[in-house]
Amino acid sequence: MKNKLIELKDLTKNFDDQQVLRGINLDIYENEFLTLLGPSGCGKTTTLRIIAGFDEPSSGQVLFNGIEISKVPPYKREINTVFQKYALFPYLNVADNIAFGLNLKKMDKSVIAQKVSRMLKMVGLEGFEKRDVTLLSGGQQQRVAIARALVNEPKVLLLDEPLGALDAKIRKQMQTELKKIQREVGITFIYVTHDQEEALSMSDAVVVMNNGEIQQIGSPTDIYNEPENRFVADFIGESNIIEGHMIKDFLVEFDGYTFECVDKGFPENEEIEVVLRPEDLDIVEPDKAQITGVVKNVTFKGVHYEIIVETESRTYMVHTTDYAEVGRKVGLSFGPEDIHVMWKMGAY
Amino acid sequence: MKKKSFFTRFYVVICLAFFYLPILVTMIFSFNSSKSLTNFTGFSLRWYEELLNNVEVYKAVYVSLSIAILATVISTVLGTITAIGLSRSRKVVRELLLNVNNFPILNPEIVTAIGLMLLFSSIGMRKGYTTMLLAHIAFCTPYVITSVYPKVRSLDPNLANAAMDLGATPYQALTKVILPMIKEGVFAGALLAFTMSFDDFVISYFVSGNGVKNISIVVYNMTKRINPTINALSTIVIVVIILVLLAANIVPHLRKKSLNRNHRRNTVIAVVLVAALCTLMIRMGITANGKHVLKVYNAGEYMDLSLLEQFEEEYNCTVVYETFESNEMMYTKLAAGETYDVLIPSDYMIERLIKEDYLQYLDWDLIPNKKNLMEDVVNKRYDPGNRYSCPYFWGTVGILYDTTVVDPEDLDDGWELLRNPKYNGDLYMYDSERDSFMIALKALGYSMNTTDFDEIDAAYEWLIEQRDTMAPIYAGDDVIDNMISGNKALAVVYSGDASYIISENEDLDYLTPSQGTNVWYDAMVITRDCSETDLAHAFINFMISEESALSNTAEVGYTPTVSSAFEEMKESDYAGISSYVPQIENPKNEIFGYQEPKVKQRYAELWTKVKAQ
Numbered sequence: 008m009k010n011k012l013i014e015l016k017d018l019t020k021n022f023d024d025q026q027v028l029r030g031i032n033l034d035i036y037e038n039e040f041l042t043l044l045g046p047s048g049c050g051k052t053t054t055l056r057i058i059a060g061f062d063e064p065s066s067g068q069v070l071f072n073g074i075e076i077s078k079v080p081p082y083k084r085e086i087n088t089v090f091q092k093y094a095l096f097p098y099l100n101v102a103d104n105i106a107f108g109l110n111l112k113k114m115d116k117s118v119i120a121q122k123v124s125r126m127l128k129m130v131g132l133e134g135f136e137k138r139d140v141t142l143l144s145g146g147q148q149q150r151v152a153i154a155r156a157l158v159n160e161p162k163v164l165l166l167d168e169p170l171g172a173l174d175a176k177i178r179k180q181m182q183t184e185l186k187k188i189q190r191e192v193g194i195t196f197i198y199v200t201h202d203q204e205e206a207l208s209m210s211d212a213v214v215v216m217n218n219g220e221i222q223q224i225g226s227p228t229d230i231y232n233e234p235e236n237r238f239v240a241d242f243i244g245e246s247n248i249i250e251g252h253m254i255k256d257f258l259v260e261f262d263g264y265t266f267e268c269v270d271k272g273f274p275e276n277e278e279i280e281v282v283l284r285p286e287d288l289d290i291v292e293p294d295k296a297q298i299t300g301v302v303k304n305v306t307f308k309g310v311h312y313e314i315i316v317e318t319e320s321r322t323y324m325v326h327t328t329d330y331a332e333v334g335r336k337v338g339l340s341f342g343p344e345d346i347h348v349m350w351k352m353g354a355y
Numbered sequence: 356m357k358k359k360s361f362f363t364r365f366y367v368v369i370c371l372a373f374f375y376l377p378i379l380v381t382m383i384f385s386f387n388s389s390k391s392l393t394n395f396t397g398f399s400l401r402w403y404e405e406l407l408n409n410v411e412v413y414k415a416v417y418v419s420l421s422i423a424i425l426a427t428v429i430s431t432v433l434g435t436i437t438a439i440g441l442s443r444s445r446k447v448v449r450e451l452l453l454n455v456n457n458f459p460i461l462n463p464e465i466v467t468a469i470g471l472m473l474l475f476s477s478i479g480m481r482k483g484y485t486t487m488l489l490a491h492i493a494f495c496t497p498y499v500i501t502s503v504y505p506k507v508r509s510l511d512p513n514l515a516n517a518a519m520d521l522g523a524t525p526y527q528a529l530t531k532v533i534l535p536m537i538k539e540g541v542f543a544g545a546l547l548a549f550t551m552s553f554d555d556f557v558i559s560y561f562v563s564g565n566g567v568k569n570i571s572i573v574v575y576n577m578t579k580r581i582n583p584t585i586n587a588l589s590t591i592v593i594v595v596i597i598l599v600l601l602a603a604n605i606v607p608h609l610r611k612k613s614l615n616r617n618h619r620r621n622t623v624i625a626v627v628l629v630a631a632l633c634t635l636m637i638r639m640g641i642t643a644n645g646k647h648v649l650k651v652y653n654a655g656e657y658m659d660l661s662l663l664e665q666f667e668e669e670y671n672c673t674v675v676y677e678t679f680e681s682n683e684m685m686y687t688k689l690a691a692g693e694t695y696d697v698l699i700p701s702d703y704m705i706e707r708l709i710k711e712d713y714l715q716y717l718d719w720d721l722i723p724n725k726k727n728l729m730e731d732v733v734n735k736r737y738d739p740g741n742r743y744s745c746p747y748f749w750g751t752v753g754i755l756y757d758t759t760v761v762d763p764e765d766l767d768d769g770w771e772l773l774r775n776p777k778y779n780g781d782l783y784m785y786d787s788e789r790d791s792f793m794i795a796l797k798a799l800g801y802s803m804n805t806t807d808f809d810e811i812d813a814a815y816e817w818l819i820e821q822r823d824t825m826a827p828i829y830a831g832d833d834v835i836d837n838m839i840s841g842n843k844a845l846a847v848v849y850s851g852d853a854s855y856i857i858s859e860n861e862d863l864d865y866l867t868p869s870q871g872t873n874v875w876y877d878a879m880v881i882t883r884d885c886s887e888t889d890l891a892h893a894f895i896n897f898m899i900s901e902e903s904a905l906s907n908t909a910e911v912g913y914t915p916t917v918s919s920a921f922e923e924m925k926e927s928d929y930a931g932i933s934s935y936v937p938q939i940e941n942p943k944n945e946i947f948g949y950q951e952p953k954v955k956q957r958y959a960e961l962w963t964k965v966k967a968q
Contacts, residue, residue, distance in 0.1 A: 060519075
């Protein structure tokens, strides 16, 4: 097991009368790509700012290598940040921006020049030393910002929605590159985003947050396949969420039918919620499935069709490559392993 | 298209002319060889020379410059820090403070001035260099905030965080990141502060004291008499401001061109220079030398200033000499708690000061030169027995007329000469409510101190009728220059001014109207709070010595209260100038008395109507 680098213990934060963090507990490991994921206002950026040292927690602890640092100012932390809008210094050129931290440390000029050019090479901006940062494209500015942070050789790099301002194609490209850079420098990245696809494709670990609380921590596949509650299921990917009860281990009831499943460990007759991912559902002939309904709407999504089927109890969303015309009577088929049973959430 | 461009150009020319012609005229007349402000008689550097010999001007330039530099530096630092702080405050605090910050900018300057004056008085601060500097910092800072704040707001709030994230301390973040990015705003604020401070008059005038004067105050005091040194001084001030602006616009370009290699060393040099300058200035600003100090408050251009130096030498003391524009202004300062030792106000004001207990008895035993005083000037109704006051200058109000235009027979009409249609459009009235009502009341045969509203209303009718039939110009001190140039045939003037004007233009003569006039006395008094009573008495005694009185009247042109000086001048410099010898035998003559507030208010209302054409 890797070493714990940062531990957040019972962090809370209040701005005026508003509580934005309600007891965050989180361990962050060395060499890990960890993503804080959640809708805006969920507290993910605040958590990041507390780790960086820009905000102080109202209560709780931040441990770095086991040492409490919540009162240590940002300039004394071995942590660097890539900001949302890059926050480059517009009156300095590319090289001087990157060298900013090194100059403050009064490092030797030739050493600085060497480090700067190595960084530029890593982020793919060789020969850009004397360029004016304000004339660079968004993607290039982002690379400068990353180089400016990494040149200080921090133990942790914090990234606050760094790709938010880029267009879709460069975004994809930068995602791959970021992951590559992380592997190359071998340090911990803590990444903040509200984009679930970005989170799933880059991270070693994803922390889903909502309303100042952590909803679930896990690997991308765990988060997707085994959402712990309705919020996570709803926020990550698309879901059909159905209320039902657990009759006994491996047997669940919803919409008036009973189904075999792979879940166990719930009390008998416990009210639960079931997640059925749209891509796990198949359209079949009505007599081949328990649940039947009528096709209400079909949308072409590129790789697949999104088909809305109305049954007696609800509407289901199905993602399938098979076409079914509107008005047709169909059955919905799925296997035991496609059913994911969750504890029912309280007020949400 | 062409038409439009012509119009645009025309408009620009008009605007420029409107802005710059007055400045140009000032500059041209600073090179005039004669004293006139309207006739250019030839090129000379005479007024610049006079300026060079004027110690008061030197001191004022030093005060203006040093205050402007110090106030600029301090208010720029304060304002910039405040603006940065504000940008990070909570919205409520920020908006509240920004609005509060606008008050001093929107407030009429005079309100700020009086507020500051009262503040300094109430906390017992000695007025002078320090109070002026504090006031300048106070009124400059809001301008700096206003010019820096938008710059700070336009910054990405994460820039400072980014700097600290990269290892900068908060101070380094400020100097290495924030300041370079808002420097245009800071610079603009500093420039604004400098120009505001350098040419400020109103606030400086009220908060300064103890003889500390900036250029504006000195210029203001000079305007009482035409004195083209003002033009010379104004020209220099304009040139300084132009140079500052040019430097402000050119230096950044030059710096951009040269590589910023010596940037750091330059900064160090600049900081050291400013610091050295500051200490030097503060040092020079508070030179107290332990001598006895006498504070004298007199009307502007109303003393031979070399007498002050003589007195200082003779009595080994320092005289702090300040001047006022009107008796009312003097009263305002006094009422606000300003302290002086010797005042030289007019008769009716002395009456008021006695009534309100501002003065102390004179000890005539300490003034042996009282034997020099003429009999005509003592024991008058404003101070029977001269228990409080020692006469300084005196005279009458009368009509100055052009002998080449005015028919001698018309002179018998006295004040009615001012309503003689022959001279329609050819006269100046004096822009003073009390003097104008005096003329009308005397013309109608009433007392000029009447409290009878019917009589006052009748005088008002007289003035209205005169206004409508004669089209007079209600002039101030500019009448002096205009009459010397012979611009109009008639003018109401004080006898002392008349003597000076006649000595410059021999075509003119002075008439003391037969219906009686205002006989006035200005006198020296000692305040109740005076802490240097012996010195104050010595000063009064000194001023009525035969020698002092002589050089004083020679310089100022008003009629002295010392007989020997009067007799000598009457026979020499002012021989044949009728206004120099006040005609006071007429029993209809009077001295202004203290005005009850309701009477004063009535005067003010009616006078406003007279002047509203």
